[in-house]
Amino acid sequence: xxxxxxxxxxxxxxxxxxxxxxxxxxxxxxxxxxxxxxxxxxxxxxxxxxxxxxxxxxxxxxxxxxxxxxxxxxxxxxxxxxxxxxxxxxxxxxxxxxxxxxxxxxxxxxxxxxxxxxxxxxxxxxxxxxxxxxxxxxxxxxxxxxxxxxxxxxxxxxxxxxxxxxxxxxxxxxxxxxxxxxxxxxxxxxxxxxxxxxxxxxxxxxxxxxxxxxxxxxxxxxxxxxxxxxxxxxxxxxxxxxxxxxxxxxxxxxxxxxxxxxxxx
Amino acid sequence: xxxxxxxxxxxxxxxxxxxxxxxxxxxxxxxxxxxxxxxxxxxxxxxxxxxxxxxxxxxxxxxxxxxxxxxxxxxxxxxxxxxxxxxxxxxxxxxxxxxxxxxxxxxxxxxxxxxxxxxxxxxxxxxxxxxxxxxxxxxxxxxxxxxxxxxxxxxxxxxxxxxxxxxxxxxxxxxxxxxxxxxxxxxxxxxxxxxxxxxxxxxxxxxxxxxxxxxxxxxxxxxxxxxxxxxxxxxxxxxxxxxxxxxxxxxxxxxxxxxxxxxxxxxxxxxxxxxxxxxxxxxxxxxxxxxxxxxxxxxxxxxxxxxxxxxxxxx
Numbered sequence: 001x002x003x004x005x006x007x008x009x010x011x012x013x014x015x016x017x018x019x020x021x022x023x024x025x026x027x028x029x030x031x032x033x034x035x036x037x038x039x040x041x042x043x044x045x046x047x048x049x050x051x052x053x054x055x056x057x058x059x060x061x062x063x064x065x066x067x068x069x070x071x072x073x074x075x076x077x078x079x080x081x082x083x084x085x086x087x088x089x090x091x092x093x094x095x096x097x098x099x100x101x102x103x104x105x106x107x108x109x110x111x112x113x114x115x116x117x118x119x120x121x122x123x124x125x126x127x128x129x130x131x132x133x134x135x136x137x138x139x140x141x142x143x144x145x146x147x148x149x150x151x152x153x154x155x156x157x158x159x160x161x162x163x164x165x166x167x168x169x170x171x172x173x174x175x176x177x178x179x180x181x182x183x184x185x186x187x188x189x190x191x192x193x194x195x196x197x198x199x200x201x202x203x204x205x206x207x208x209x210x211x212x213x214x215x216x217x218x219x220x221x222x223x224x225x226x227x228x229x230x231x232x233x234x235x236x237x238x239x240x241x242x243x244x245x246x247x248x249x250x251x252x253x254x255x256x257x258x259x260x261x262x263x264x265x
Numbered sequence: 266x267x268x269x270x271x272x273x274x275x276x277x278x279x280x281x282x283x284x285x286x287x288x289x290x291x292x293x294x295x296x297x298x299x300x301x302x303x304x305x306x307x308x309x310x311x312x313x314x315x316x317x318x319x320x321x322x323x324x325x326x327x328x329x330x331x332x333x334x335x336x337x338x339x340x341x342x343x344x345x346x347x348x349x350x351x352x353x354x355x356x357x358x359x360x361x362x363x364x365x366x367x368x369x370x371x372x373x374x375x376x377x378x379x380x381x382x383x384x385x386x387x388x389x390x391x392x393x394x395x396x397x398x399x400x401x402x403x404x405x406x407x408x409x410x411x412x413x414x415x416x417x418x419x420x421x422x423x424x425x426x427x428x429x430x431x432x433x434x435x436x437x438x439x440x441x442x443x444x445x446x447x448x449x450x451x452x453x454x455x456x457x458x459x460x461x462x463x464x465x466x467x468x469x470x471x472x473x474x475x476x477x478x479x480x481x482x483x484x485x486x487x488x489x490x491x492x493x494x495x496x497x498x499x500x501x502x503x504x505x506x507x508x509x510x511x512x513x514x515x516x517x518x519x520x521x522x523x524x525x526x527x528x529x530x531x532x533x534x535x536x537x538x539x540x541x542x543x544x545x546x547x548x549x550x551x552x553x554x555x556x557x558x559x560x561x562x563x564x565x566x567x568x569x570x571x572x573x574x575x576x577x578x579x580x
Binding site for chain 1: 417444534
């Protein structure tokens with residue numbers, strides 16, 4: 001049985017007045033969002049006192065020891081460092097104010113530093129939310145229900161919800177794309193266009209933002225607002241305690257001879 | 266010319282610093298007034314690379330005594346980042362120290378650093394400048410105290426640990442210096458130059474300390490080996506390995522047949538020494554002293570030649 005090709009007569013003006021405007025508007029908002037984010041972005045505040053800076057870096061020191069001790073230290077100096085750090089973490093010597101130890105963490109709403117960090121996050125989220133809401137309602141108000149484009153290749157039925165949102169026609173072939181779906185496709189698919197226009201580390205990129213939020217360790221300050229540094233220190237102390245020491249410097253002499261000078265042996 | 270500008274400048278490399286500073290006028294534009302130039306270059310060259318290049322040029326100019334160009338570089342940096350930027354403050358302090366005429370002027374710089382630090386205690390560039398200034402004012406114990414204060418707050422700064430090791434060594438405190446360099450290595454475990462430096466330090470300490478000498482000499486050989494493992498044509502690594510192995514052999518630290526497999530036998534050490542000398546010879550042949558590319562390490566090459574001559578008769 002031959003497949004009957006659906007034909008829909010489309011006004012060519014649909015292309016100029018819907019498809020094209022939506023794409024342009026999406027690109028422009030992306031660029032605008034990038035610059036607005038850059039403008040409103042507040043850099044993370046550096047530590048204001050020496051004690052605060054120590055609190056931030058002490059954890060890194062423990063991590064460094066854990067990761068790199070095998071490349072540098074012999075057993076004796078490793079044990080000495082381990083004991084020092086474990087003691088420091090346990091006794092709270094690295095904390096900003098050791099007297100406050102054990103008390104519940106301050107409410108981030110009242111802590112001014114935490115408040116600032118939350119504001120930063122809120123601003124970032126707003127930069128994402130507001131334009132999306134506006135454009136979506138704009139498209140819903142003006143262009144809902146238009147079928148604006150036919151894909152040149154066949155697709156399975158599962159793509160129907162993706163390509164034809166806003167058009168409630170059960171029999172319509174999946175190749176037809178509605179205006180609302182075109183908006184979604186643009187929203188997801190313009191990353192590489194932004195990368196081309198704005199450079200690879202642009203803030204129009206939602207993916208990058210989500211990654212940054214998911215990976216706080218990459219930031220300068222390992223402590224999130226509301227997180228208790230004491231707890232982090234205690235868990236780091238535990239990690240250090242269970243560490244097995246080995247040293248790659250043991251037997252390095254033979255290894256060097258074997259690898260670099262086989263003719264000497 | 267562009268290629269030469271890209272040549273990296275490191276602190277000890279005086280020749281490339283000189284070469285870079287000679288191009289100051291070309292890099293900074295024809296007019297030395299920053300204001301006329303800034304308008305034309307702002308849009309096209311406002312990049313991080315451009316400013317790090319200006320910073321390098323600033324350091325090179327100070328090294329070669331071209332204070333006027335250095336001032337221009339500094340002005341351009343502080344125009345862009347503002348005079349209250351910490352890094353710019355550090356550079357300005359460096360400039361004032363470099364152009365200070367006499368002792369009282371340096372003391373004045375120090376007082377200025379103290380005021381800045383009392384306002385913002387965690388100003389890292391200024392803290393480092395203060396340490397360096399205390400050191401050049403011949404007050405090493407104050408410098409060590411200031412550096413320890415800095416490292417207490419920021420224990421993950423490899424540069425500062427390295428400086429502390431150097432200061433300790435200048436005061437003859439070998440064990441402390443070794444500890445500091447080990448801390449630096451914990452932050453940057455793959456840097457072959459720090460491994461070699463630690464090896465040198467251990468080698469020096471093994472000649473002075475009594476009971477521990479055998480262990481220190483053995484560790485020094487290990488660190489030189491690691492350095493070579495990480496960079497297999499590092500001249501200092503081979504030089505140190507040759508020296509350290511000869512100490513181990515001369516003092517008979519290595520047993521003929523070790524009980525612990527981790528301790529290398531005398532034969533291994535002898536093989537290592539032969540290997541190091543052979544590689545040194547090779548390096549000296551391949552890097553001619555007249556070659557421009559290796560011009561900055563000329564003194565190292567000469568030293569290596571001298572070492573080979575010393576070993577030659579005994580062979």
